[in-house]
Amino acid sequence: MSQPISFVVLEKSIGVTFRDKDLLVQALTHRSAVRQARVGGHNERLEFLGDAVLELVATEYLFKFTEKSEGELTSWRSALVKGEHLAAVATDIKLGEYLYMSKGEEASGGRDKASTLANGLEALIGAVYLDQGFQASQVFCNDYILTRLQKLLAEGAHQDHKSLFQEKSQELEGVTPHYQVIADSGPDHEKSFTCAIFLGEVEVAQGTGNSKQRAEQDAATAGLKAKGWA
Numbered sequence: 001m002s003q004p005i006s007f008v009v010l011e012k013s014i015g016v017t018f019r020d021k022d023l024l025v026q027a028l029t030h031r032s033a034v035r036q037a038r039v040g041g042h043n044e045r046l047e048f049l050g051d052a053v054l055e056l057v058a059t060e061y062l063f064k065f066t067e068k069s070e071g072e073l074t075s076w077r078s079a080l081v082k083g084e085h086l087a088a089v090a091t092d093i094k095l096g097e098y099l100y101m102s103k104g105e106e107a108s109g110g111r112d113k114a115s116t117l118a119n120g121l122e123a124l125i126g127a128v129y130l131d132q133g134f135q136a137s138q139v140f141c142n143d144y145i146l147t148r149l150q151k152l153l154a155e156g157a158h159q160d161h162k163s164l165f166q167e168k169s170q171e172l173e174g175v176t177p178h179y180q181v182i183a184d185s186g187p188d189h190e191k192s193f194t195c196a197i198f199l200g201e202v203e204v205a206q207g208t209g210n211s212k213q214r215a216e217q218d219a220a221t222a223g224l225k226a227k228g229w230a
Contacts, residue, residue: 010098014124016140018131027127028098030116031190032105043123050126053134054081057141065149075160079152080145083118083210089144090117095124115190115210161220165197168229175199177223179216182206197223 011017018024031042058080062073096111129137169177183194195215196206205226207218224230
């Protein structure tokens with residue numbers, strides 16, 4: 001297993017000192033290193049927990065922050081918790097440097113893989129929650145994730161590009177788009193999908209993601225740019 005640098009540096013950088021260091025180690029352990037994991041196995045269970053904690057924190061924050069409708073709040077929350085955003089946050093705190101993973105995973109670019117970074121950040125949130133409680137996890141999410149809301153809104157990250165592409169294509173060309181998975185790769189727990197978006201029989205663009213839904217969104221984003229509708 002490839003050994004990252006001491007996670008004491010990470011604790012200092014995020015302002016959280018873990019009481020139970022084993023929780024932090026587990027949060028930083030990728031599935032590929034499970035056979036050599038020092039404690040507790042890999043981080044997917046903590047990722048599951050952290051995802052739920054982050055969604056609750058983001059929901060409460062937005063509910064208090066604005067009087068927007070439920071639909072708009074859902075779009076804003078989606079922008080905050082989507083994998084691309086979490087991967088960017090993880091990159092900024094250099095989370096990839098601290099992950100335990102197999103040499104093969106590291107050689108394939110695992111420390112920079114967006115899905116691995118996003119999952120690791122969610123696992124870290126779950127570990128903070130278990131170790132120090134909801135308030136500490138809320139502070140962490142506020143400081144590193146929710147503070148970027150205005151930037152995300154300015155970039156249009158909250159927009160549902162699939163819905164927008166459909167509206168534009170029906171309005172301007174009288175055609176409803178459809179999507180097709182044209183490739184997938186990777187193990188079941190870390191799939192990568194490539195989807196194409198079509199107007200009739202014409203392929204407009206392609207997109208990738210770690211789920212079919214995200215690949216379709218990515219294809220719709222690329223389609224809007226290709227058609228000059230962005």
